Amino acid sequence: MYPFYPATYDPVLTGRCPVNFSAISSITEKTASDCSQTLAALVGNVICCPQLGSLLHIFQGFYSKNSSTLVLQDAVADDCFKDIISILASKGANSSLPAICSAKSLNLTGGSCPVKDVITFVKIVNTSELLEACSTIDSLKECCRPICQPAIMKAAVQISGLQSAMSDNKDIAGAQSSADTINDCKGVVYSWICRKMPLDAANAVFRMLSACKVNKVCPLNFTQPSEVIRACRNVAAPSPSCCSSLNTYIAGIQRQMLITNRQAIICSTVFGFMLQTAGVMTNVYELCDVDLKDFSLQAYGQQAGCLLPSLPADVIYDNSTGFSFTCDLSDNIAAPWPLSSSVTSLSLCAPEMSLPALPTSETLHNHGCHHVGLDLVLTILLFFVSSTLLY
Numbered sequence: 278m279y280p281f282y283p284a285t286y287d288p289v290l291t292g293r294c295p296v297n298f299s300a301i302s303s304i305t306e307k308t309a310s311d312c313s314q315t316l317a318a319l320v321g322n323v324i325c326c327p328q329l330g331s332l333l334h335i336f337q338g339f340y341s342k343n344s345s346t347l348v349l350q351d352a353v354a355d356d357c358f359k360d361i362i363s364i365l366a367s368k369g370a371n372s373s374l375p376a377i378c379s380a381k382s383l384n385l386t387g388g389s390c391p392v393k394d395v396i397t398f399v400k401i402v403n404t405s406e407l408l409e410a411c412s413t414i415d416s417l418k419e420c421c422r423p424i425c426q427p428a429i430m431k432a433a434v435q436i437s438g439l440q441s442a443m444s445d446n447k448d449i450a451g452a453q454s455s456a457d458t459i460n461d462c463k464g465v466v467y468s469w470i471c472r473k474m475p476l477d478a479a480n481a482v483f484r485m486l487s488a489c490k491v492n493k494v495c496p497l498n499f500t501q502p503s504e505v506i507r508a509c510r511n512v513a514a515p516s517p518s519c520c521s522s523l524n525t526y527i528a529g530i531q532r533q534m535l536i537t538n539r540q541a542i543i544c545s546t547v548f549g550f551m552l553q554t555a556g557v558m559t560n561v562y563e564l565c566d567v568d569l570k571d572f573s574l575q576a577y578g579q580q581a582g583c584l585l586p587s588l589p590a591d592v593i594y595d596n597s598t599g600f601s602f603t604c605d606l607s608d609n610i611a612a613p614w615p616l617s618s619s620v621t622s623l624s625l626c627a628p629e630m631s632l633p634a635l636p637t638s639e640t641l642h643n644h645g646c647h648h649v650g651l652d653l654v655l656t657i658l659l660f661f662v663s664s665t666l667l668y
Contacts, residue, residue: 338471
C-alpha cells in the first residue's frame with residue numbers, strides 16, 4: 278500500500294480495569310497493526326477480527342491468571358473492553374472494531390456458561406488431555422484432521438452441562454440457546470488454555486483455529502445476478518454481452534474485501550452454483566477468463582487481485598514503507614466451475630493418504646521391484662502437490 282502513518286497518542290482509560298496492559302503489549306501491538314484504520318474493514322474477516330478475537334481470549338486468561346475465576350464480572354468486563362478498544366485506537370487501529378468484528382464486552386464474561394471457576398473446571402475437564410491437544414498445533418493438519426478443535430468442543434460441552442442433560446434424557450430448551458451456551462463455554466475453555474501457555478503461543482493457536490473456521494465459508498455477499506443470468510443463460514461460445522455483464526458483477530463483489538485462496542475457491546463455486554440453479558449451464562468462467570483472484574480486492578487501477586494465504590497472516594507496519602501484507606496467490610488460476618449439483622459436496626480437504634507398503638526382502642529381489650519405488654515417488658509427489666494447492 279502507499280505509505281500511511283497512523284496517528285498515535287496516549288489513550289484515555291477508564292481507570293477501572295485492574296490490568297497491567299504493558300504485559301500484553303506484544304499482542305496489542307500486533308492487533309493494532311492487523312486492524313489499522315485504513316485496512317480493518319478490508320482484512321476484517323481473515324486477519325483483523327481473528328486477531329482481535331485472539332487478543333480478547335488472551336486478555337481474559339491473563340486477567341484471571343492469578344485468581345480462581347476464568348472470566349470477568351460484567352461491570353469490570355465493560356470497563357476493560359472499553360480500555361482495550363481505546364488502547365488499540367491509540368496505536369492506529371480502527372475505532373469501529375466492535376462493529377466490524379461484532380465484538381462486545383460480554384465475550385469476556387463467560388455469558389451463559391454455568392462453569393466459570395478454575396476448581397470446577399479442572400474437576401470436570403481432562404485438562405491434561407486438553408492441553409496436550411492444543412499446546413502444539415500442526416498447521417497443515419488441524420483444519421482437515423483436527424485435534425485441538427474437538428478437544429475444545431468436548432471440554433465446552435462437558436462444562437455446559439448439556440452432556441449430562443442429554444444422557445439423562447432431559448429436555449434441552451431451544452437449540453439456539455444450547456448453541457449459545459456451548460459457545461460461551463468455549464470462551465471459558467480458551468481462558469483456561471491461556472493460563473497455561475505463553476502469550477505468543479496462545480495467539481498462534483487461536484489464530485490457527487480461526488483460520489480453520491473462516492476458510493470453511495465464503496464471506497462475500499452475493500446479490501441476485503439477474504443481469505448475468507439474462508445475458509449468459511443460453512450462451513455456448515464467448516459472448517461480449519455475457520462476459521461484460523459477468524465482469525461488471527464480479528467487479529462489484531470484489532470490492533468488498535480481501536479473501537484467502539481457499540475462500541476464493543468456495544466463493545467461485547457458490548456463485549457458479551447460483552448461476553447454474555438459474556439456468557446458466559455453460560462454464561462462463563472459462564468463456565470469460567474468470568480467475569480465482571478476480572473474487573478478491575484488486576489493486577487500484579490495475580487488474581492485479583490479491584488472495585491472502587489460508588494460513589494465519591498479519592499486516593506488517595514499517596516506518597518507511599507503511600502497511601503491507603503478503604499475497605499468497607496472484608497468478609491467473611482459473612476459477613473452478615462447479616461440477617456437482619450440490620454445493621454442499623465441496624471439500625477442500627484431501628482424502629487420507631495410504632503409502633504403499635515398504636518392499637520386503639523378497640520384493641527387493643524381484644525384477645519388478647522398481648515399480649514399488651516409482652509408485653512411492655508418485656504418491657509422495659501427489660501428496661506435496663495437493664498440499665501446495667490446499668494450503
